Amino acid sequence: MKNTDKSAATARPAPGSCSPGPFSNAKGPDHRGQAFTRPGSGQCMKRNSILDAAARTFCRDGFTGTSIDLIAAEAGVSRQTIYNHYRDKEMLFGAVVDEIIGRMNAVLYGILATFPEKPDNLEADLVLFATRLGKNCMCNQDGEFLRKLIQAEGERYPELFAIWRENGPARVWSAIAARLARLAHCGALDIDDPDLAARQFMALINTDLQFCGMLGEKPTEKQIEDGARNGVRTFLRAFASRGNPSTKADPAVKPNMALF
Amino acid sequence: MKNTDKSAATARPAPGSCSPGPFSNAKGPDHRGQAFTRPGSGQCMKRNSILDAAARTFCRDGFTGTSIDLIAAEAGVSRQTIYNHYRDKEMLFGAVVDEIIGRMNAVLYGILATFPEKPDNLEADLVLFATRLGKNCMCNQDGEFLRKLIQAEGERYPELFAIWRENGPARVWSAIAARLARLAHCGALDIDDPDLAARQFMALINTDLQFCGMLGEKPTEKQIEDGARNGVRTFLRAFASRGNPSTKADPAVKPNMALF
DNA sequence: GTCAAATTAGACACCATTGTCTAAATCGTC
DNA sequence: GACGATTTAGACAATGGTGTCTAATTTGAC
Numbered sequence: 001m002k003n004t005d006k007s008a009a010t011a012r013p014a015p016g017s018c019s020p021g022p023f024s025n026a027k028g029p030d031h032r033g034q035a036f037t038r039p040g041s042g043q044c045m046k047r048n049s050i051l052d053a054a055a056r057t058f059c060r061d062g063f064t065g066t067s068i069d070l071i072a073a074e075a076g077v078s079r080q081t082i083y084n085h086y087r088d089k090e091m092l093f094g095a096v097v098d099e100i101i102g103r104m105n106a107v108l109y110g111i112l113a114t115f116p117e118k119p120d121n122l123e124a125d126l127v128l129f130a131t132r133l134g135k136n137c138m139c140n141q142d143g144e145f146l147r148k149l150i151q152a153e154g155e156r157y158p159e160l161f162a163i164w165r166e167n168g169p170a171r172v173w174s175a176i177a178a179r180l181a182r183l184a185h186c187g188a189l190d191i192d193d194p195d196l197a198a199r200q201f202m203a204l205i206n207t208d209l210q211f212c213g214m215l216g217e218k219p220t221e222k223q224i225e226d227g228a229r230n231g232v233r234t235f236l237r238a239f240a241s242r243g244n245p246s247t248k249a250d251p252a253v254k255p256n257m258a259l260f
Numbered sequence: 261m262k263n264t265d266k267s268a269a270t271a272r273p274a275p276g277s278c279s280p281g282p283f284s285n286a287k288g289p290d291h292r293g294q295a296f297t298r299p300g301s302g303q304c305m306k307r308n309s310i311l312d313a314a315a316r317t318f319c320r321d322g323f324t325g326t327s328i329d330l331i332a333a334e335a336g337v338s339r340q341t342i343y344n345h346y347r348d349k350e351m352l353f354g355a356v357v358d359e360i361i362g363r364m365n366a367v368l369y370g371i372l373a374t375f376p377e378k379p380d381n382l383e384a385d386l387v388l389f390a391t392r393l394g395k396n397c398m399c400n401q402d403g404e405f406l407r408k409l410i411q412a413e414g415e416r417y418p419e420l421f422a423i424w425r426e427n428g429p430a431r432v433w434s435a436i437a438a439r440l441a442r443l444a445h446c447g448a449l450d451i452d453d454p455d456l457a458a459r460q461f462m463a464l465i466n467t468d469l470q471f472c473g474m475l476g477e478k479p480t481e482k483q484i485e486d487g488a489r490n491g492v493r494t495f496l497r498a499f500a501s502r503g504n505p506s507t508k509a510d511p512a513v514k515p516n517m518a519l520f
Numbered sequence: 521g522t523c524a525a526a527t528t529a530g531a532c533a534c535c536a537t538t539g540t541c542t543a544a545a546t547c548g549t550c
Numbered sequence: 551g552a553c554g555a556t557t558t559a560g561a562c563a564a565t566g567g568t569g570t571c572t573a574a575t576t577t578g579a580c
Contacts, residue, residue, distance in 0.1 A: 043547095043556065062412060065324035067537060078558045083539065152322060152412045154476055161476075169474045199467050200494050207463040214429045216414055216421075234460050238498035303526065303577090327567060338528045343569065 049075040050082055055096045059145045062152050063093055094160055097149065101164045104142050108172065111136060115179045119188030123236055130205040130228035133172075138209055139219055173198040190241045197239060205231035309335040310342055315356045319405045322412050323353055354420055357409065360402050361424045367396050368432060375439045379448030383496055390465040390488035393432075398469055399479055433458040450501045457499060465491035 053075035057066045068089060072079045086092040111132050116125030137143050146168070150161050177198035184191040191197045208227035212219040219227070313335035317326045328349055332339045346352040371392050376385030397403050406428075410421050437458035444451040451457045468487035472479040479487070 046557085060415065062322050062324060064322060068539085069537075079539090080541090080559085081557055084556080089538075148411055150474075150476075151408055155320070158476070165475055169471065173471070196490055199471055200464060200491075203463045203467040203470065204460060207459050210463065211429065211433070211459055214410070215425050216410075216418070230456055231460075234456075234498045238494045306527085328569085329567075339569090340529085340571090341527060344526075347569095349568075 046075075046077055046081060047085055049077055050085060050092070051096055051099055053077075054092055055100060055141075055145055058093060058096060059148055063089075063156070068092075093153075093157075097157075097160050100142050100145055101161075101168075104137065104140075104146060104164075105167060107136050107140075107142075108168070112172065112175045115176065117179070117182070119183060119186060122183070122188055122240075123232060126232045126235070127225075127228050130201075130232055131225050134205065134209060134219075134224040134228055135221065138206060139224055144218075173202060176201060187241055189239050191239055200238075201231075201235050204235050207231055306335075306337055306341060307345055309337055310345060310352070311356055311359055313337075314352055315360060315401075315405055318353060318356060319408055323349075323416070328352075353413075353417075357417075357420050357424075360405055361421075361428070364397065364400075364402050364406060364424075365427060367400075367402075368428070371396060372432065372435045375436065377439070377442070379443060379446060382443070382448055382500075383492060386492040386495070387485075387488050390461075390492055391485050394465065394469060394479075394484040394488055395481065398466060399484055404478075429462075433462060436461060447501055449499050451499055460498075461491075461495050464495050467491055 050071065054066075054071045057071050057074055060066075061070075068079055068082055071092075072082055075082075082092065086095055111129070114132060115129055116122060118125075146161075146164060150164070154161050173195065177194040180189060180191055180197050180201070181194040183189045184194065189197075205228050208223060208230065209219050212223060310331065314326075314331045317331050317334055320326075321330075328339055328342055331352075332342055335342075342352065346355055371389070374392060375389055376382060378385075406421075406424060410424070414421050433455065437454040440449060440451055440457050440461070441454040443449045444454065449457075465488050468483060468490065469479050472483060
């Protein structure tokens with residue numbers, strides 16, 4: 001068999017070479033190794049199944065805690081198929097990380113572009129922005145994956161996550177800082193240090209999500225929205241120019257607290 | 261040999277049965293298995309060596325990634341000694357978690373008692389409080405251990421960390437909320453929802469530490485202090501009663517930013 | 521020094537995992 | 551329906567980890 005050359009050549013393809021990986025569009029979380037092999041799908045389907053299952057499993061059990069056999073079973077694929085696509089367990093891990101970082105960055109770009117530019121309805125617009133960020137980045141499956149894996153395996157594979165560390169959070173807060181500076185310049189906000197304000201903005205809209213995470217619960221959509229509202233409200237209490245209409249006192253969102 | 265009974269009886273002792281575990285007072289991080297067996301030390305020394313090395317190793321490599329042999333080598337102790345003290349790898353892990361949670365809770369109690377009660381010099385006092393919290397809890401070795409391990413193994417061993425989840429962060433912010441409410445009551449602060457304000461206080465003083473963590477760096481003492489100063493400053497911008505002397509505008513601490 | 525308890529090195533059986541290999545089954549396309 | 555490529559199940563050797571056992575050594579207290 002000549003698959004030795006083939007597999008080496010195919011290993012670690014440029015992310016997105018197939019159709020954009022779904023990660024979460026594979027049907028069930030069932031461990032039965034049959035439901036996934038739908039007919040009418042090509043080898044690309046398998047590839048995505050593998051990436052999908054691998055992401056889930058690596059995230060749940062860590063790199064060392066994950067066995068190829070488990071990934072194969074969860075992807076509804078034979079072990080050999082995995083080795084046909086990816087030379088190594090490490091290669092597979094790298095491919096998963098690359099895939100997710102790529103997807104995450106794309107989403108991030110899109111969301112950052114929606115930061116409110118005009119100071120009309122600033123509070124409402126900021127809440128919308130913060131909610132988008134929470135739902136599609138911080139509380140995502142992808143977001144959870146990166147957070148957990150960077151903490152767990154970041155030290156062992158520094159190169160893998162370097163791109164994310166430099167491009168991910170850093171890009172977010174420097175972009176937000178620029179927008180905040182513009183809002184400050186036009187008088188809507190009163191900000192000395194836009195970089196610091198940007199980081200504090202992120203921290204505030206993440207406050208309740210973090211506490212959810214510490215308690216082991218994944219926040220609901222409503223909690224994300226309420227968290228955004230509460231964070232933005234306090235942010236504007238601190239940084240809105242006095243006398244600005246957007247500073248109108250809105251009562252803190254209470255229902256959110258029922259869980260604590 | 262009758263050590264079967266003995267070891268079963270000795271496994272998972274109440275934390276602190278020996279002298280309070282040091283975790284970081286064992287000399288070097290050297291992997292040589294000799295430097296630790298100092299004379300003049302009893303079996304209790306070994307116990308601490310084991311707990312210490314296990315904590316370090318579990319934190320670095322995760323539960324599955326850690327082998328008993330590695331812990332033994334790092335503790336300068338034979339494998340059998342570990343099995344004499346702790347029945348299982350799981351038992352050892354549990355003992356480590358218990359030990360650290362116990363130590364952490366003790367420290368926490370102490371720090372919470374130092375929350376400023378009087379509104380004189382509120383900003384300075386809050387900064388001191390926040391700095392203490394940062395140095396002795398969030399950026400501790402123990403703090404790092406709990407953060408990493410809860411993320412990595414929290415799902416697999418829910419019972420283990422349940423005590424921490426309930427007593428740890430929850431206690432902190434509810435205690436802080438009570439103190440903030442008192443400060444609000446006496447007119448120093450303007451707070452609608454003390455629970456929310458407490459969480460936001462924590463989030464703000466952690467802002468820069470988190471971003472350090474995302475970039476893979478452990479924050480320096482100076483960064484912790486600056487982070488506390490910046491966080492408290494914004495917190496008071498949002499929540500200090502207008503006209504209160506403690507709200508005097510202090511320029512944001514810039515040097516902190518040099519790293520970003 | 522003596523004696524009991526603790527510690528040690530090393531061997532051991534057992535099991536899980538990795539990565540390879542092969543022959544048979546299946547898929548996609550024509 | 552036929553053909554080439556892919557996938558599959560299963561066997562396989564190699565490795566490394568767990569937990570037990572034993573016989574020899576060291577330690578600590580008297």
